[in-house]
Amino acid sequence: MQRETRIIKTTLDMVTYAAGLASNPADIDPLLDSVRSITARLGPGQLPSTEDDQFLVGVYLQVEQYLTLKEPIRTFSKEDLRSRLTPELRRQIETYETKHKENSVT
Amino acid sequence: MKQGRIIAICTLVVALSAGAIITQIPVPAAWQGSTAAFHLPLAGYTIMACLHVGAAVSFLTTLGVYKAQLRRAYLAIAAGIVVIAVGTLQVSIIGDLNAWHSAWVVRGGLILPFLCSSLILYLGIRYFAQLVGAKSILSRAMLIVPVAMIMSIAATFLPHVATTVPEIGFAIGNGITAWSGLLILAAAMLVLDVKQHIGVHYTHAMTALSLPFFTSFIILAVQFVHTLTSTSTTDLTSSLITIMAIVSGILWLRAGYAFVQTREY
Numbered sequence: 001m002q003r004e005t006r007i008i009k010t011t012l013d014m015v016t017y018a019a020g021l022a023s024n025p026a027d028i029d030p031l032l033d034s035v036r037s038i039t040a041r042l043g044p045g046q047l048p049s050t051e052d053d054q055f056l057v058g059v060y061l062q063v064e065q066y067l068t069l070k071e072p073i074r075t076f077s078k079e080d081l082r083s084r085l086t087p088e089l090r091r092q093i094e095t096y097e098t099k100h101k102e103n104s105v106t
Numbered sequence: 107m108k109q110g111r112i113i114a115i116c117t118l119v120v121a122l123s124a125g126a127i128i129t130q131i132p133v134p135a136a137w138q139g140s141t142a143a144f145h146l147p148l149a150g151y152t153i154m155a156c157l158h159v160g161a162a163v164s165f166l167t168t169l170g171v172y173k174a175q176l177r178r179a180y181l182a183i184a185a186g187i188v189v190i191a192v193g194t195l196q197v198s199i200i201g202d203l204n205a206w207h208s209a210w211v212v213r214g215g216l217i218l219p220f221l222c223s224s225l226i227l228y229l230g231i232r233y234f235a236q237l238v239g240a241k242s243i244l245s246r247a248m249l250i251v252p253v254a255m256i257m258s259i260a261a262t263f264l265p266h267v268a269t270t271v272p273e274i275g276f277a278i279g280n281g282i283t284a285w286s287g288l289l290i291l292a293a294a295m296l297v298l299d300v301k302q303h304i305g306v307h308y309t310h311a312m313t314a315l316s317l318p319f320f321t322s323f324i325i326l327a328v329q330f331v332h333t334l335t336s337t338s339t340t341d342l343t344s345s346l347i348t349i350m351a352i353v354s355g356i357l358w359l360r361a362g363y364a365f366v367q368t369r370e371y
Contacts, residue, residue: 023237025304073176
């Protein structure tokens with residue numbers, strides 16, 4: 001009965017975790033199409049490549065944005081959503097955000 | 107998580123204590139059956155009512171994390187649960203006190219909770235379904251409510267055993283049971299539809315929510331058939347209905363607990 005509060009370690013799990021929180025998955029389904037193509041390519045136990053990781057971080061941020069701004073039934077905060085991620089994943093997200101902020105400025 | 111568990115345990119303790127206290131109430135002089143036949147249904151429905159109230163409290167404790175629209179759906183579900191419990195408990199009390207000719211019963215007060223509770227629950231679930239984008243024919247209230255009404259009216263014409271209750275009162279009672287059963291069934295099926303549609307974080311809670319709805323429908327269906335075929339209120343079927351009412355209370359409490367769990371992610 002008790003829900004397991006596990007720590008999320010991979011970028012793929014991170015996207016799956018965030019997507020599972022959407023009360024209306026149809027809203028974020030187009031975002032997940034590209035994630036499905038990555039999972040289809042991976043063999044059992046195989047981890048995503050560095051390029052895929054970067055892509056998945058981008059997808060996670062889009063899902064996170066949906067959850068914090070558009071989710072129809074409940075309120076989410078970035079901090080709470082990221083609290084279950086490993087420090088390494090949080091660092092990857094921050095790096096991605098900084099990089100994209102710099103790109104948008106230049 | 108802890109809060110949900112505390113509410114569930116406190117509810118169970120209060121429900122069992124209330125049931126035990128009820129068995130100590132003196133039997134009225136006018137009562138013609140056995141002492142057990144007086145106390146057991148009353149104790150059973152008291153336990154059921156306490157469990158329903160505990161479930162409603164569980165639902166209300168989750169309001170904080172949800173947006174205003176879902177709060178409305180939750181409030182409707184919680185209100186429906188409480189009203190259904192109060193309605194069932196009052197029937198047991200009225201039966202034990204043989205107050206079938208009291209002003210409350212004669213003026214229609216008895217049927218009011220049953221008329222409202224199923225409609226409130228159905229509308230609450232329908233609102234929930236709309237919020238998460240679940241589109242189903244069952245969420246069309248303009249279709250479901252009139253269909254339930256027509257079928258309830260049709261149910262009043264069904265043949266039944268001879269009874270001392272005036273025909274009009276008997277027909278209204280059966281009609282209300284059919285009305286409640288049909289709306290609860292529609293709500294139960296709508297919950298399953300929402301479960302298919304909603305994100306994985308909520309699927310366990312939706313499964314837990316569907317169970318008390320289906321149990322309530324079975325209770326109402328058994329009650330409906332029993333009323334048409336028997337006048338006894340102390341037979342095996344009546345006892346079975348009391349037990350199932352307690353089970354539905356436990357399932358409501360479990361559903362409330364499952365929804366408390368959805369607060370965490």
